[in-house]
Amino acid sequence: MSFYVSLSGLKGAQADLSAISNNVANVNSTAFKKSKAQFGDIFAAAPMQTTHQVAGQGVRIQGIAQQFTQGTIETTDKTLDLAITGEGFFTVKGEDGTVSYTRNGAFAVDNDRFAVDTTGARIQVFPVNPDTGALSPAPTASTGPGDLADLNIPTTLKGEADGAQLTSVGVSKEGLVSAIYADGSTVYLGQVAMASFNSLEGLRQQGDAHWTSTVASGNPILGTANEGMFGAVNSGSLERANVDITEELVSLISAQRNFQANAKAIETANQLTQTIVNLRS
Known part of the structure; x- marks a missing residue:
């Protein structure tokens, strides 16, 4: 024995x-x-x-x-590098339509001007009023991934061929994405959708710091950054691994x-x- x-x-x-x-x-x-x-x-x-x-x-x-647990925040000075300080995950959608959740905020713009992560999945945002940045509509308890949209950053004002050229992009701590054009116009493109779960341990690992929801984790609770249970979004930063070597x-x-x-x-x-x-x- x-x-x-x-x-x-x-x-x-x-x-x-x-x-x-x-x-x-x-x-x-x-x-x-x-x-x-x-x-x-x-x-x-x-x-x-x-x-x-x-x-x-x-x-x-x-x-x-x-x-x-929270990892160390590293400054990169790249606007679309996003780090979450606190609870929550970014919501992303893959090319096959699969929705997953990640803390890896290394986003970039692809050839179609969509903001994508390192796996090619598009970050999901709440639609907003392009002039005021107000959520339309505001997220509720019944809001699901199907109510979100891909973040698109056009190179010209409103995507028009003769529109003013894009000069800069900004992301607030609340996750509100804004674009400034050469004529001084500011257009709000969306507000980053944050997700939380009743049981984080129930999430299914997918690799590349991505997780998907399961019966054990419960359905995602969607909301906006820097409010309630969700942490703030820091633009120009990335979250490092929470490993103490x-x-x-x-x-x-x-x-x-x-x-x-x-x-x-x-x-x-x-x-x-x-x-x-x-x-x-």
Whole structure:
């Protein structure tokens, strides 16, 4: 039995090493969220058996949970680099229509003048009045991803061929995107749609700091930045990974020692078994 107990310990230590190694490997990934392996003990006994005389049967992996803590904000001075300080996710839509959620705000303008992230997904915004910037209509509890629009930044005023040329783009802390043209006109293009969830741990990872909603996470709660449960949007900044490399290296050493200790336990059990087998020889 001791072989299997120590074997479960080896598997647990290996899972811990894998999670830590993934954290270290993604220390420079934008908006990456570190993971932590969670374990529970295995115990079994007969209904009438005295549990004080029964040892545990090893360890099991309960899950690998992501830690959605705030990462360090890094200044880039690029207007469409957006970082969230606080809770919330950007809402983006892929070419296939799939809606996902991300903290990676490294947005750029594609050939069709849509604002896209590093995967080519378009950032979603609430429609606004182009002259006043007022939401039309304001988001409610029933507002869903289908009520959002792609952010388009035309190079000329109102997209007209003979219109004034675009000179600059701005994004406020509330996520309101504005464009200023050569004739001094200001046009509001939309307000960045922020999403939150009842259970962040229930989100499904998609890679590239993207997540999709599941039954466990619940439906997205949409709103605007710098209001209520949603954090502020910082233009010209990106959120770095929330990985503390020093902490991870210490955890790596601890996981390695745990692996070695379980391997030593198996070796000791093997020596005891060999001694018993050789009693009659």
